Amino acid sequence: MSRHTFRYKAGDDILLEFVVADQDGAPVDITGTALRFAIAPMCSESPIITTEESPASAIATLIDGPTGVYQVAVDGDATQDLVGVYRFESEVEDAQGGRSTIADGTITFTEQILRVGS
Numbered sequence: 001m002s003r004h005t006f007r008y009k010a011g012d013d014i015l016l017e018f019v020v021a022d023q024d025g026a027p028v029d030i031t032g033t034a035l036r037f038a039i040a041p042m043c044s045e046s047p048i049i050t051t052e053e054s055p056a057s058a059i060a061t062l063i064d065g066p067t068g069v070y071q072v073a074v075d076g077d078a079t080q081d082l083v084g085v086y087r088f089e090s091e092v093e094d095a096q097g098g099r100s101t102i103a104d105g106t107i108t109f110t111e112q113i114l115r116v117g118s
Contacts, residue, residue, distance in 0.1 A: 004105035006088075009112050011080040013073070018090055018103050020068030031065030034093040037072040039086050039107060048086075049078050060090075082109040 008014060016037075020028040037058045038047035049057045057078040063069040072090060089104045 001101050002103045004103055006105070006107045008079065008107065008109055010082050010109045011076045011112055013076045014079065014107075016072045016090075017063070018070055018072070020070075020092060020100075020102050027066070027068040029066045030062065030068050030070065030092050032095055033062075035060035035062065035070050035072075035090070036093065037088070037090045039074075039088045042085055042087055042106075048082075049074055079109060083111055084109060 002018075006014075006016070020030050022028055035051065037051045037060050039049040039058070040047045047053075051058045051060050051072070058072055058074045060070055060072045063071055070092075085106055085108045087104070088107050089101060091099050091101045093099045
């Protein structure tokens, strides 16, 4: 698992890329896995942005299964009202239902200066 710290402006589109690797750093084939992602307030277990709602507020896309690369996109409409520090988590689930957390950490959103009042 890798730990990350990201910073964005409220209303920014987000595109994150993750690489699944084993303990030795070798890529893990994630072809056929379910990709999940969520953002939640620091003191809450309830996601405010997630791949698991309908319609999804985050989209996880397999980029290269054999080399373990996937991306997560979040539209700026979903982040426009966020200000402060939030936590995130991303995981993969294999065909047998085994889950592995790939990345977690914090995302800080600050207020826009240029878009205020527009």
